[in-house]
């Protein structure tokens with residue numbers, strides 16, 4: 001097949017996406033597909049564009065990518081674009097998508113994951129991996145996700161959502177739940193997330209979160225263990241436990257190797273394992289996810305579990321959680337990428 005792997009983009013998770021994309025491209029190439037790995041924002045900026053040739057010869061916009069310790073400088077990325085346009089799609093990206101049999105979305109966060117790209121591709125008549133636009137949008141906004149979870153009985157921590165327009169000193173002073181967790185509603189990779197214990201910390205955390213977005217979620221802090229459950233085509237994979245060596249699962253602990261211990265299959269009794277897997281499948285189902293996704297959980301000392309969120313385009317580096325979970329079930333990385341393509345194509349039949 002001709003497969004366009006879309007990576008990069010302009011979200012705070014740009015770097016992670018480039019790592020995911022280059023690994024997915026490599027894996028699918030090994031499976032015998034013709035692969036064009038393209039930065040959806042930068043596009044193809046050379047003058048010799050010929051889409052047929054590009055797929056025939058293969059194209060990879062980056063060879064050595066890595067995830068830095070801090071979020072990428074997006075203004076700098078914008079300034080590097082040749083035509084300086086403010087369109088989402090870089091040069092020739094639409095031609096590449098149209099020519100491909102399917103696009104593998106190796107994007108994370110922002111406009112790659114929030115449903116806008118999915119809707120645009122639908123209108124262009126382009127097939128892509130993973131969830132459609134509505135589920136993507138619902139899963140991207142944690143306040144929307146939580147209302148759907150509450151409606152369908154998927155357990156999730158109590159929360160309040162603040163809009164920037166209602167935010168002032170009085171609202172801040174009224175807040176009385178500590179410890180709590182402050183997070184931008186549509187963030188990812190823990191960017192802008194803080195765990196706070198005092199009113200002073202709360203004020204600072206809210207200001208920080210509002211730098212990213214005008215909607216901020218304040219959630220009840222759950223003390224306990226953290227897990228994640230990948231779901232492929234509606235069926236849960238083995239559960240992975242996430243144990244950061246220090247602090248919580250923040251940006252650095254997520255992407256710098258050696259900072260977090262991950263155990264898969266997680267050390268949980270049979271009953272808890274089955275319950276968490278059923279909740280993950282239910283979360284996937286009620287949000288309307290398609291193809292694959294990943295649902296995150298906390299488990300407190302009473303054995304109560306809480307779903308934090310669902311990720312519609314979860315990390316796909318070899319160190320990412322879903323590839324580790326698939327491996328625990330005997331599915332290697334290349335087969336996993338191929339499987340995602342296969343299950344995603346089913347919805348177009």
Ligand SMILES: Nc1ncnc2c1ncn2[C@@H]1O[C@H](COP(=O)(O)OP(=O)(O)O)[C@@H](O)[C@H]1O
Pocket residue numbers: 157181183187188189190191193219220221222223226248249250296298308309
């Ligand atoms: N209610 C909570 N209680 C305890 N820890 C939390 C809570 N919410 C988030 N966290 C911690 O913050 C991390 C990021 O939060 P999450 O809601 O998953 O946002 P993101 O989309 O950025 O991954 C989680 O992986 C977890 O370690």
Ligand SMILES: [Mg+2]
Pocket residue numbers: 189190296308309
């Ligand atoms: Mg998360």
